[in-house]
Amino acid sequence: MPHTKPMDTPPPGLEVYGPIQVSTSGGSGKWSDLPPAKLYTVSLIMKSGKILLGYKKRGFGKDMYNGFGGKVEPGESVEAAALRELQEEAGISANLVPCGTIIYFLEGYDHTFHIEVFKASDYEGEPIETDEMRPEWFDLPGSIEQNSPIPWDKMWADDRYWYPIMLSGRYFVGRTDCGETAEDGVKKYIMHRWWFGARDA
């Protein structure tokens, strides 16, 4: 259940530089002890009032929409990984700009997901369906078209909390602790606790 007043202390595991405004927090219980982190990327293309998401066809996050991204390989920079994943999963390249950091803890996993999020307002190439992702455009909030709004129910549950910060142009930082269950073979992720804040940058 959301707290009525967001807690202004950032959760453990989150490095916060400079003044930060708490935007949203909720859930209950103790923050989990974090296992060592592995780096991941997520890249979002937003152009002409629309956002490009990919429907994940296999693997982790299957049957959910997300930006394009994945693991940072050993010796690779985070930016290079973000560009590589965008090319591999959507067939496009872009001038990616860092826009946020998510610390994602999932019960039962031996590592913490440290996710660097990037955005771009333009891209080169034509988005294509790949073995991993099927790209699809959705209307951003406030778009006059409102044909296919962002499919929150088919996305990672925390995304609905940090997208508004990202869409307001501010850099966000946050943490989500989740558990995983399966119903009829379909994985479901339950958020135990979350915290997201924004800083101007």
Ligand SMILES: Nc1nc2c([nH]c(=O)n2[C@H]2C[C@H](O)[C@@H](COP(=O)(O)OP(=O)(O)OP(=O)(O)O)O2)c(=O)[nH]1
């Ligand atoms: N938007 C969003 N993305 C998340 C969350 N949690 C989480 O792991 N992700 C992203 C980070 C990565 O882009 C992706 C997981 O990476 P992946 O397992 O697909 O990595 P990969 O493509 O390198 O994997 P693979 O080729 O080895 O199968 O999911 C979240 O809460 N919100």
